[in-house]
Amino acid sequence: MCVCVCVCVCVWINDECVQTELMMLFGTIDYFNWTSNEKMPRAAIELQFFAVLYLIVIFLLVLNFVLAIIVEAYVKLRTELVTMETEQEFFTDLQSSLTSTFLGLYYDWPNAKILGQLLTTWEAKNSVGHEELFDTKLFRCVKVCLLQWM
Numbered sequence: 001m002c003v004c005v006c007v008c009v010c011v012w013i014n015d016e017c018v019q020t021e022l023m024m025l026f027g028t029i030d031y032f033n034w035t036s037n038e039k040m041p042r043a044a045i046e047l048q049f050f051a052v053l054y055l056i057v058i059f060l061l062v063l064n065f066v067l068a069i070i071v072e073a074y075v076k077l078r079t080e081l082v083t084m085e086t087e088q089e090f091f092t093d094l095q096s097s098l099t100s101t102f103l104g105l106y107y108d109w110p111n112a113k114i115l116g117q118l119l120t121t122w123e124a125k126n127s128v129g130h131e132e133l134f135d136t137k138l139f140r141c142v143k144v145c146l147l148q149w150m
Contacts, residue, residue, distance in 0.1 A: 018051075025051070110138035 103109070118136055119128065133139060 018048075025054075108140055114138065 115136075115138060118138070119125075122128070125132075
């Protein structure tokens with residue numbers, strides 16, 4: 001839009017500015033003059049109209065492409081949010097928190113903060129198995145390690 005306004009303003013202010021812009025856009029046109037042409041008098045008006053119309057159409061096309069990309073990304077994100085199963089309500093979250101707390105107390109799971117600090121020291125690990133958790137000496141038996149991940 002800014003380019004179209006610039007072209008319209010430059011038509012009345014400075015003809016050399018518009019001629020330079022047209023040379024950048026279309027290349028050098030030897031037999032046309034932007035303001036008047038002795039060979040074809042209507043050619044200057046048609047050239048001005050074509051240049052402004054061309055810039056408007058190109059601007060709208062690019063704007064359409066950008067909007068299509070943004071809308072497509074928005075729709076994809078919106079459908080992922082609708083189908084997301086991790087969004088729960090308050091009572092379900094409360095029940096899950098209480099269940100994990102009581103299971104941790106019953107099976108004597110280690111403190112999550114201590115276990116997390118230990119696991120962050122294992123920098124090159126992508127996944128941790130139950131044997132490796134048992135080797136940390138924070139769990140009573142291998143069965144307790146398996147129960148935590150179920």
